[in-house]
Amino acid sequence: MQSLLRRRETALALIVAVLLGAIAVRAPVFLAASNLDGLLNDGAILAIMALAQMLALLTRGIDLSIAANMALTGMLAALLSKAHPDLWVGLTIALSLVLGLVLGAFNAALIAWLTVPPIVVTLGTMSIYRGLTFLVSGGAWVNAHELGERFVAFPNQRLAGLTHNVWLALLVIAVLVLFLHHLRKGRELNALGGNPAAARYVGIDAARVQLLVYLTTGALAGLSGYLWVARYAVAYTETALGFEMQSIAACVIGGVSIAGGRGTVLGCLLGTAFLVIIFNALPIIDVSPFWQMAIAGAAILGAVIVNSQTESRPRGKLILQSAVTPAASRAP
Amino acid sequence: MNSPVPVLSLAGVHKHFGGIQALRGVDLDLYGGKVVALVGENGAGKSTAVKIMTGVYRPDAGQVQVAGTPVELRSTQDAWRYGIAAVYQETVMFDELSVAENIFMGHLVTRRNKLLDFPTMKRQARGILASLEADLGVDTLLGALSVAQKQLVAIARALSHDARVLIMDEATAALSSREVEDLYRIIRRLTSTGTAILFISHKLDEIFAIADRYTVFRDGSSVGHGAMADVDEDRLVQLMVGRTITEIFPKTTVKLGEPLLEVRDLGNGTEFADISFSLHRGEVLGFYGLVGAGRTELMETIFGLERATHGTATMGGQAWGSSPREAIERGLVLVPEDRQRNGTILELSIRENVTLPSLSRLARGSWVDTAAEAALARQIVDRLSIKCQSLEQAVSELSGGNQQKAVLGKWLAMQPKIIILDEPTKGIDIGSKAAVHAFIGELVAEGVSVLLVSSELPEVMGISDRIVVMHKGRLVRVFERADFDAGAIVRAAVGAGLSSSESVYAELASAT
């Protein structure tokens, strides 16, 4: 089974490796430990959000509201820190998770219980959460000096050489691998996205799976909202603007199918790595950062075109016993 | 009966959907070690009964009894707990998951720590597949398997519930006759271990080949049951339709005209090759072969849906590109096999459906003449006597037979010269079949030519002027009406060198 999937991911891993190599030839400093560390740190938040997005895509859904959720949660966390600079970081994280979960619950209820299409629901909540971010902040920024010292420091503090940021991403990865591959609900989630009608026949409750998915994307967006605001030490209305598209892009590049049922954690992470490397490499190899967006767009297009071409090949429809060449068949 | 108490029964079960009464008090008994055939026309309530026995639906009234005790099945899982499992007509499975996961989806095996226990699942899956003599890797992705192999996985899945009752709802619909034989062997093995089997099929020959007992449903009621030994085909058909069929295949004799369609050396590289034939005005040219012989693919290529890699199809010396539009403009139309999916647009009105291909004729430029459109729609509805409340009713609200008429009507409005009918009577009841056959007779009387793809030998032999037999993508032989011989046709269809007497016998059984 996995040979085909594995091939897709090996190909992507090779591309990422070649990309790294090419950049390293141009600018060896890119592979320096400090730079790679920065890369990991930058990639951590995108990885968390891409994995959350993958859950939605696997069930044939989508979550466009995660970036707005990050902005709102991040802003509230920042305002909290401004009011209580000495608040324990663990509590901040817990509150961010809960707040994100609540915002996700709104999506989840509409999608699972009212069966409103996910793209419409999350398009709507994206708009609502972004607007609320403006309302709660009055349009003002919360700047570095207004934030609590520990609030800002936590994501960049290190444990065994890696930042907390990276550790949190690793934790999310581990939980999702366990969930998607080794727990019943996880396999049912895959099955549901692959063939919803068949899932009903084996008694999989679509609404419950969807509830779980959008609660999870919400909670993870909440966590990422705090991480983002702390890492960049600023909260404003446009926090993480367009990040929902980046998360989808990472998934799509990583071979996650928008039609549901197909996608792996590894592929998703490779897609994330690809984007993060490109975004970070440009200034180092003296390309204007203004090229970043166009290159990302071209990469996404390239990836989806390659994916669609390999997916749409008809399989097993060889009726003729021997492959007939036109020349041979013309003979009577 | 050697087991006096049925392992599973329905007693006086009622079920309605909206205003439609699907079941009005049906009784059905299944016995350990016996195959019970459930027969009935489309809409007789067979599928509803199955879904009640598997816990998908709950009855409005009446009981489901397991070994004589009333039980309540609230979900598929409940049914499994009682050892009731089903194999459905459509393979309701997961292409992106492995064979083992497909078998256990819905009751995945976990360890005590809640983690999935893959080794156990794979071991058990291997065991079940081995008992079915199915040589399949448990790690293979389901999407990579053939239809017949998927069917085996579906059966394995049913067996993974330690099924004491196995329901096979049209499980043979997509199988070739050889594969059906394999299925019979599996069924016999299962019954020998005491499993009760409910076998649902439209094909009477299959029922006579495998079943011990029968139950007949008509209009949501059970109208007869007994041992297969005590019944013959005529009697079963009579029970199903409530009357005897006297003349099923009225062949309208029409004088053949000049050749209309010439196909030369047509092939597409993978599915069919070297196909040559000509079709005359007013002719019914039958295409017979096993399922998967490449007939549908050939027809779709002639119609322009797919591209040919070599050869030509011409009308009056002119070829057309790979576009259905051009074929339709030249008077060649195709009525697809899957009518619900490919034939109609269920959500749109009857008017919009039947005039869809004719719009360019009804429009000046692109501007649709609504009065002319309504007139045309009215004309079609009247001619085919489609039963509807108004032209604006959505096609989805029509009965199956009337939907079918809407599909045909859509093409009649184009006044075609050639109609390709792909399995026009597949999955429809005997009453509607006769109507379709009469309709084909009317068409040829008007000078329309028909390419008829059918897997039912009596049908092909009954209404064709000539029969083209295909095997594995190639044209094997063309039979003239004078030379029609069931044995010869079937032998050609299963391949000249092949002498699998069993499958020939199975085909012959359906021919007589």
Next chain:
Amino acid sequence: MSVETVGAEGIVAGHPQGRARWATLKRWESVLAVILLAICAVNAFASPYFLDANNLFDSTQSFSEKGLMALSMALVIIGRDIDLSVASIVVLCSTAIGWLATQGVGTPGLLGASVLCGTLMGMCNGAIVTRLEVPAIVATIGTVSLFRGLSYIALGDGAYTQFPDDFSVLGQGYLFELIPYEFLVLLVLAAGFTAVLHRTSIGRNLYAYGHNPEAARYSGINVAGHRFWFFSLNGAMSGLAAAFLTSRVGATRPNMALGWDLEVIAIVVLGGVSIAGGSGRMTGVILAIFVMGMLTFGLGLRNVPGISMSIVIGLLLITAVALPIVAGKLARRRARGRLISEREHSA
């Protein structure tokens, strides 16, 4: 037994489409009309400036461009596709004409170039979707970055501000010194799009393949061709909107029209077009354009910042889609209750 089959889409994507929805659509247009009247009434009460003809017509400028894009986006969505890249097309068209203006091209040339440039980008989307068979949502997620990215490459953090003197007529000109040209164009094209969708074979084909692409193909409809040209049309309309927007603000910047793609889609969905394709009417979309426009105008009059509008839009969007679904569920439940009580009576 068609009554009991549950479609694959019915579960996860979960739209109880079809008849129930179809019947409510026409009612949805009346709901929109009522909402529009209510908004106008509230606005008129809240601000003495609302019912001023000059103010009203001026306010149309804030939504005319999005309105133009919504007209063609509706066709794309009815055809089961979606185009997330329209705002990026606007930016790239604006960049193109900004550059052309520095090369001395006159106003008619700029207008034509903008529409042409949009058409080409729409064709690019259409080709990726139909030729390479990439789902529309994924393809346009790619082009959304690519098109805007090209604009960033061209402009960086700079801007084009040199336009011919008469260029401002497009976005700032008035007929009879009252009606903005932009709004006139919107009205004319809205009428045209309504006619095409509801009275021509093109519109009929669109509904057919929006509901069931396979059956449409078997009916001889060139589905891929239609989709390609609707993407191209969507590009052309974005190009037209770009010319108006550029003329109105007098400058091209790579961050202009940010978020318009989703706003335009929101208008279309609010107008009653099903995101699953096949259903929706142009009158609904046109009403939705005005609902959005009057809402923005009213909030603006009361000095509510623009971004708060997004909360209202989001709520409206969700309500628009959820309401018919909830109504359908309630109706079914009531019907079931009636049937059961009838049976009890007869028993």
